[in-house]
Amino acid sequence: MEPLVHVTADDPRFGAVAVALDHVAGTLTVSGGGLPTVEMRRAPGTSPESHVPIGTRDPERLTLTVDGAEETLRPAKGFLTRRSYRVEAASVTRGHTYLLVPDSLGTSGLLRDGRRLGVFTSSGDGHVSADWDTADRDTADASGPSPEPYDASLGYALAAAFGTGAEPMWRLTLDAVLDLWP
Template sequence: MNDRDRAPIDDTRFGAITVRQDGQDRIEVHGEAVPRVTLERDPAAEADPQIAIGTRDRSHLTMRVDGAEVDLLPAKGRLARHSYRVDVEYDGASYRLVPDSVPSSRLTRDGTHLGDFSSDGDETVIAEWREDRELRPADAAIGYALASAFGTGAQPMWMMIADGVSSALP
């Protein structure tokens, strides 16, 4: 499927945004009002089927915003929601996408809550922006890319422990 066949997402603040995944190797986000973001996994790295981009190992990932490589740091993803956070440094700002409910994750820039993203780790990403925030085009592009690459949301730790205990019982 090429970009002409793919319906762009209609973002409430930034208009049409296209999210495109090439298997688990590459994710690209672009639109008229946002910078182009690419996130690529080293093809030699083994792909984890649970992660859209195939890995949370930063040494196997390269992220670029408008062609400039950025510092990407996905956490390991263990029991706590916070362990699924993904941090990005771009243009003097610190971005973080971190799960805050079962279906969604909160995007912050320098600690300020910008909005919430929902995605199953595919090309369908929903952004709900805070109305009282000044947003930058890079906020949207980075948020869409991270939500698509790593998915959003996570169960609370107590729910994961309860699931583990109940599945271990006869």
């Protein structure tokens, strides 16, 4: 994993999204035209874990701000199920709960208040792409929520900071058993 990565994603709905990830320093910034700036920081003195782009999944050692307002971040520990790799963020300023949860080997779905907005893909190197479920829903009678700039910024940040996707449960269980084998 490169220690410092600056990449720009071409989002199909929101245009250019800049992602700056520094694994060693434990910082992440997501910004773009019309998008709120999201910053995530790992607490100083926390040794980075190599398999987590931001360096830790410990919520006590991470801070999340959106346009300067601190929000709640709760990444799960990640162990035997795909769902155990979920990341929850609660927006105090907007009153929404977000969930980024693996739904395949390489992708994770982004939900706002339990309703799916789209799918993110990130290999953990700062490169992120989004496929919005509602990208073609621009009419008032369309069902489902439409993604907003806040949703995009937060989704890109969560995907870049924690990566996306997870192995199926059977594979994770087998790996855990094999790690215990002498």
